[in-house]
Amino acid sequence: MTNWRAVIIGFLVELVLGIIGFVIPVLGHAAAGLIGGFVAGYLAGGGLGRGGWHGLLAGALGGVILGALVLVGGSLVGGIAGGPLGFIAGLGIGVGSIIIALLLAIPSGIAGAIGGAVA
Incomplete structure (x- = not known):
């Protein structure tokens, strides 16, 4: 069961x-994902798998929230400015940002697995 805390x-x-x-800029953001994933995995405990899962969720949460905002905002602005094609373009950018956010959560998952193993 997921420890949402x-x-x-x-x-x-x-x-x-x-x-x-x-x-x-680059080092600070990379360290933020790794440290946050480690903290989530450490607090969840339970070994590599459980820590990795919690680290992955912690890393993906912010990306999915940001991606959803880009999805809605880009679709609305694109639809208003460019009609149906602008709406589709904004929708594509939003979906792409969610996929990229999920891929960038992988390092948080790895750090979470280490945190879960340490706990």
Whole structure:
């Protein structure tokens, strides 16, 4: 069963460190995902699989939320500005951003597996 407390705390760690990460653009954001995933996995405990699952969820949560906002906003703006083709383009950009966000959550999952093993 998923420990949503661990996922939310891991997500919040990623969010705060991601905001701070603007000082060191690439390294700061990469470290935010890894540390947040580790925290989620550590709090969930239970070994590699359980920690990895919670780290993956923590890493994907922010990306999916952002992707959903891009999906809705891009579709609306595209539909208003470009008609049906603009709507489809905005929809495609939103779906693409969700897929990319899920792929970028993989490092958080790996760090979560390490955190789960350490706990």
